[in-house]
Amino acid sequence: MVFGKNGQVATALSHHLTETPFLGSDTANFLEPLSVLKSLELIKPKIVINASAYTAVDKAESERDAAMQINGTTPGLIANWCKENDAYLIHYSTDYVFQGDGDHSWTEDSPTNPINWYGTTKLQGENAIRESGCKAYIFRISWVYSPWGNNFPKTILRLAKERENLNIVNDQWGAPTDARDVAKVTANLVKNLTKNNVSAAPGLYHLRFEDFQTWYDFAVRIIEQARAKGEGLTLKSLNPISSEQFPTPAKRPKNSRLDTKHPKNLFT
Template sequence: MKKILVTGSNGQLGSELKLLSENYSHFEWVFTDRTEITLDKLSVLENQLELIKPDIIINCAAYTAVDKAESEKELADVINHLAVSVLASWSAKNNAKLIHVSTDYVFNGTSSIALNENAPTDPINVYGETKLNGEKICLQQNPEAIIIRTSWVYSCFGNNFVKTMSRLMQERDSLNVVNDQIGSPTYAADLAKAIMVIITHSDWYPGIYNFSNEGEISWYEFALAIKEIGGYTCEVSGIPSSSYPTPAKRPAYSLLDKSKIKQIYHVDVPEYKESLKKMMSL
């Protein structure tokens, strides 16, 4: 029986994989959080991997506090970059498969067309920079690894845009949401399913893949969809990013092209509103 190690199992994607694992009982699952797999303590990490001895690693753990990363660069780099190096080199040495989750924030946001896996990377914040360094070291240490770039992740678990908007729309009469950052949301349950399609496929095709739901929207349009599905009466207005300054800059356009994952793994990529309805009805 193959053993799958999931890091960051209390996060959005890790929690969705935990739910989904019930349908895959022919695998032995090991779900770890930051107390069991310490990505910020590199000297301990290799020993922990030796104890677990996984056949497949799904690395969902990351430092994702985008604004905080600007002032905690060292910690973000250890978790998003240096720890990935340990996971990649261990998996290469032990013939284990590695799926590492990355982000659309590796791009600078100046594109006007959906970005494919070969589009030039050029992060504009510390979080994006550490994630890109993680990608590079991952493929360097283990060329057989698979990296999945995703964007705007939400689910029933953890803190995310959908849950925050739903709460605020019930508490307030009006809300302002940025309307000049374009991309597509990702329902973590859909990404978890896509990962399982890859793991259970008869062939393993290493490299970088994009995954997010279908659609090209701004955060403002995303908020309007949440308002409509939730039946909220809160007034939602679009504002430019310049009216809502944050410590970290965000890419203005980071829509991901999903052609590759659809062609190679025949992964189903649902339309964003369908997935949003699913999550909000749970």
């Protein structure tokens, strides 16, 4: 079963796991964990995929309790259920668990030190899952986008049709992640788990499918592709700026480079 049916990764997964129950907040509300546990008891899945998350990074600074419940506490309860019922758990985490300094790539073993509340809640979720002792695959992913939901490419395209000038941060490094790539990896893992044919043991893994770039680099690519497809854009100028020139309620890591040497041949 899959939690978070309306999210980008879950929507992508629905094209692969066509006979799997997908649950949203109307049925399994992570702010009401009893509804989540009730759903687990009702369906009794052998593989649980948690694609539910509180992802409003800036809003998390003021909605701390809700963000922690959704990203930290409830995933821990799901993990405990999986441990007690001998079920696998597949869970998605984030590059924001790191402090985001330097220019190196973060490995699965790199020390974590989130610099905002969103990252703190996601790290709490990771820790709660690992402490449960359940058979869990935790995938850290970054900068997720897809044809569905709200994401960076959609925002850039909308603004490029409304404004003549756009300023985009050019000192935060990471890798855009298409939710459809994450879904393919997850669906393949589910298939192999079902057949008891998995080469990778449960654990923490980084997933990355594209080259490292800045948000500005990503925006340039989006605009170039939009123009190549004949999109009517108002935009005349795309300008690189520093993080300091674009303050936000939640501090962003400048280095979100995820090292993927470890799982590259295991999941992709």
